[in-house]
Amino acid sequence: xxxxxxxxxxxxxxxxxxxxxxxxxxxxxxxxxxxxxxxxxxxxxxxxxxxxxxxxxxxxxxxxxxxxxxxxxxxxxxxxxxxxxxxxxxxxxxxxxxxxxxxxxxxxxxxxxxxxxxxxxxxxxxxxxxxxxxxxxxxxxxxxxxxxxxxxxxxxxxxxxxxxxxxxxxxx
Ligand SMILES: [Zn+2]
Numbered sequence: 098x099x100x101x102x103x104x105x106x107x108x109x110x111x112x113x114x115x116x117x118x119x120x121x122x123x124x125x126x127x128x129x130x131x132x133x134x135x136x137x138x139x140x141x142x143x144x145x146x147x148x149x150x151x152x153x154x155x156x157x158x159x160x161x162x163x164x165x166x167x168x169x170x171x172x173x174x175x176x177x178x179x180x181x182x183x184x185x186x187x188x189x190x191x192x193x194x195x196x197x198x199x200x201x202x203x204x205x206x207x208x209x210x211x212x213x214x215x216x217x218x219x220x221x222x223x224x225x226x227x228x229x230x231x232x233x234x235x236x237x238x239x240x241x242x243x244x245x246x247x248x249x250x251x252x253x254x255x256x257x258x259x260x261x262x263x264x265x266x267x268x269x
C-alpha cells in the first residue's frame with residue numbers, strides 16, 4: 098500500500114515531523130511535535146481519523162478540568178498515596194516526566210557517549226525495558242509498548258478513577 102506523505106501537516110496540536118516506520122499492524126507511524134513541546138509517535142490512521150490530536154496533554158487538561166469542576170473526583174484522586182502503593186508500583190513516578198529528562202518523554206533519554214536513545218521502564222523494582230535505539234521515535238515506541246504491556250494489566254485491576262485516567266493516557 099502506498100503511503101501518503103503527511104510531513105508538515107497539522108492534526109489538532111500535532112505537527113508531523115517525519116515518517117517513523119510501519120507499526121506491527123502495517124499502519125504508518127509518524128513522529129509528531131505537539132504544541133506543548135513534547136514529541137510523540139502516532140499511528141497515521143489515528144491521526145487522519147482525528148482519534149489522536151495531541152501527545153496526551155489535551156486529555157490531561159480535560160481531566161484536570163473535570164477534577165476542578167467536580168471536587169468529588171478530586172477527593173478520590175487525592176488518595177494518591179493509597180494509589181501509589183498499589184501492588185508496590187509507584188505509578189505516579191513511573192509516568193511523570195522528570196524535569197532533568199531533556200527528551201520530554203518519560204523513560205527516554207539521550208546517551209551522549211553512544212549517540213543513541215535509551216528507553217527504560219522500571220516495573221516492581223526491575224528494569225523490564227533497557228534498550229538503545231538509533232532514533233528517538235523507536236525509543237519512544239518501545240517505551241510506550243512496554244508501558245502498555247506492564248502497566249495496563251495492573252491499571253485494569255486497580256479500577257480507581259486515577260487508574261482509569263492513566264489508562265486513557267496510555268491508550269492515547
Ligand atoms: Zn502535548
